[in-house]
Amino acid sequence: MECIGAIDQGTQSTRFLLYDQSANLVASHQVEFTQITPKPGWVEHDPLEIWRTVLECLDKALEAARSKVGPVKVVALGITNQRETTLVWDRTTGKPCLSSMRFIHYPLHNAIVWMDRRTASICQRTTEELGSSDHYRATTGLPVSTYFSAFKWAWLHENVEEVREARAEGRCMLGTIDSWLIYNLTGGVDGRDCIEELADRTGGIHVTDVSNAARTFLMDICTLNWDAGLLQRFGLSEDMLPRICSNAEVYGTVKGTPLDGIPIAGCLGDQQAAMLGQRCKPLEAKNTYGTGCFVLLNTGTTPIQSSHGLLTTMAYKLGPEEPAQYALEGAIAIAGAGVSWLKDSLRIIDSPEESATLAASVDTTGGVYFVPAFGGLLAPQWRSDARGVILGLSSFTTRAHITRALLEAIAWQTKEVLDAMMADAGREGFSLLRVDGGASRNDVLMQLQADAIQIPVRRPQHLETTCMGAAYAAGIGIGFWSKEWVLHNDDSHSRNSQEFHPKADPEKIQQRFRCWKEAVKRSFNLEDFELQ
Template structure:
């Protein structure tokens, strides 16, 4: 059977390869952790060579599980979106460490552009704000501060791309492309532009010649080198991770909304073919592009979600495992007044305060591990509530919310989100919808299904539901404490 789909899911803390059947069943997976480099406060880096080698190792394991390359119809790639890799097109080797989406080193550059009055035009044209989160300012920093990157730019051999561009380049031996969903996160693509924009490239100081060709999210994007897997495998889908999860959740109709709780938390509402605009500091982004036609989304991005729990576990030693948070949260009636503002990488939407730092408020001698763990989970609902208000103010009020991502497996957290939002929350049994969305796109690109709706109907599994059950007075007390702590951040 040649209809298996191989998905490469390139996350922030790990890389995975996942093998899917045409009905969406996960057949097998392989995963390796990625090394996080923190050279200074606010700086986060990856080793692009490590990303490539570990992704390739996982992919080879899945090809073997499939019975060989001839049994795989196509590869779908989904990735952390704004992370930037600089490499030499001739050697195919990285010229520096990759700057991760969480990296904040370009905050001053963003301030300079904002103070010069550029943000309104940038937001209108790209849907994005002037924030270090996005790729364009990272690209400029690499050119200005990494001698090898500057030399390659001067020699005309520089390639600057997000992770899907890097992986496709390595897999194919030189194809240099970026899908529209990832390209829309760079600050260098207008929402209605076919390719990267010369004027925006000039504003940010990024040579257009160093950027990839912008392509659809499904189709035939070349094939892998024969020597990698024993035979060529076509690459038939590419998509940014949050757009992929939106597709994987079946949010194919305008108004449908999903929230992914992974390293960060990202909420996207399908806006159809209408270019989104926000008056409440939400983002407009490309959801997907087919045959040159774009479907858009309105997005709210929270920088710290699962990484807060990881910090409690790895840096403070308060947890043995991330799953322990649910047991601890259920062991007490409330957080004892403890509120956590998880601004370790600044505050994202709708606040956009890159210099904000984390706060733990309401500590007392009665505070223990359980109170802090519960407050960490409550922070997910608090941040989601702030975004719900912003979406509503932009005319995109939620009537329900579909959740996914690793953290959403926590039943207590899922119920708390439903309670605080006072909305029904839906969660699929298979919460890894990021990989599923990439599989759907790859299946369409490989010709297994005719369109995304057919892929969604065939591949999505059963859905669980959480109904709100919180007293209004309790909800309001929680929100008052959250806003007070937020002011301190």
């Protein structure tokens, strides 16, 4: 059986999935890894642990596929990854990776995760120097924010001696998780070589794709090249950075691992991968409910500059000669992470599944409004000083009301973003919202979402559309699937999906939304600098 493989390197886990020629799932394996939190607001990952989880997932998924269907032939590999998570490694020195009997290039620091807020002072300083957080929006589509990779690289240079030395000596390589994985998959350093020889090895292929590059704050979204002025501002040179490629082309072949010789032919950031997996065409929107929530609207071949707090970013570019598709994006920091907080921190639920049961046990939130701004608010407010608040508590309030209020808050935040998208795109409304991601399994949340936005919500049978998008890109990259088949043959996708239709009274919804917006205002100016 010929299969396309997809590595999905996410915020909390790594997965590897195999798809047959009809894009049916053959086998998969998933491994969670450590969340490192050295200080409040700081989140890191160990790049070597991530690499080990990739190798384990490859082995286990291939083993599962063979036991299920017999011999399989992987014809191409796609990669999707947590975006903006940033790391630095040494191009000349390696570190033994015993699980694969090879050397991989040595990370100079833990990866700084997309939600990490340690760069707040750098961002504040940059905004003051520029006079506005939107100074580079026309170039990058982005505001100055702790979210983006360039500011994380700046922090590493300012605070980590090992990074400064490697940079001064020309040994420093910068990348996001996709670049790190491709670099090691296509070269790493063969374990048969001794450590002294590593300085003479060129290592792997250092590339990224347009969707990940667009999230660094360094790429010009019109030319799809690194911007010289921004490189100069951050003191970077192009030889440190990966070459920018399309989302569907052969970047190189795997060397070592169970996929030795297989072409890596697709790469997208996780939210763009979900958009392709959902087969979103121009003026179609999707929302992925994962750790956070990410709403993207495909705006076609023209980038739309947002004046309502959204990001202008890439959707996908399905080949070196294909036109780039752009998107408006609204990023919401807390979705599934809020449910995890109820379970792990407050301990008012025992499992994520219980949140649906508990929320369904009450008809309303009992007047409770929840704003889960645990580390600030992203789109459309972009308030780093916001903090989580729960308002409207009374002696009547139970854990069921608080749980329902959290799920409702996820829906309200999505409504905010969709309203901003309509304003930016000059549309009066949408006919459908496509949804995916782990938290979209929650039927109560999906019904609350349909009620909040007053349009149908469509959930596909196969929720892992992020992985599917990476597989589609790789399949297009080698001609296994055509672009037309991927984007337009969605009959089965629609037929096997479930739709949630609005049931709530529109006037009551608007009234509750106005109250929730008032609660959002109460969350501002609550940052405690003593915790920094």
